[in-house]
Amino acid sequence: MKLYRIEVESIDLCQILEGLRAREESWRNTAIYLRDGYFPDDPFVCEECSDWEEAESIAGHYKRLVADLGRQMDEQGG
Numbered sequence: 098m099k100l101y102r103i104e105v106e107s108i109d110l111c112q113i114l115e116g117l118r119a120r121e122e123s124w125r126n127t128a129i130y131l132r133d134g135y136f137p138d139d140p141f142v143c144e145e146c147s148d149w150e151e152a153e154s155i156a157g158h159y160k161r162l163v164a165d166l167g168r169q170m171d172e173q174g175g
Contacts, residue, residue: 107175114163121159128152 105113126141131149146152 107170110166110170110175114166117159117163117166121156121163124152124156124159128156 123142124144126136127144127146128149130136130141130143131146131152144152144155146155
C-alpha cells in the first residue's frame with residue numbers, strides 16, 4: 098500500500114471531512130432503503146449499486162476514512 102502525505106489548511110480539512118460524512122450518510126441511507134424498502138431521510142437520493150451489502154460496505158469505507166483523517170488531525174493538535 099502506498100501512503101501519501103498531503104498538507105491542507107485546517108478549514109479545508111474540516112470541509113473534506115464534512116463531505117466524506119455526507120457521502121457515508123448517503124450510502125448508509127441507500128443500504129437501509131435497499132434492505133428495508135423505505136427512505137430513511139427526506140430528501141434522499143439512492144446511490145447506484147448492486148445491493149444493500151455493497152452500499153453498507155461503501156459506507157463503511159467512508160467511515161474508516163473519516164476516522165483515519167480525524168485521528169491524524171487530532172494527533173497534530175487539530
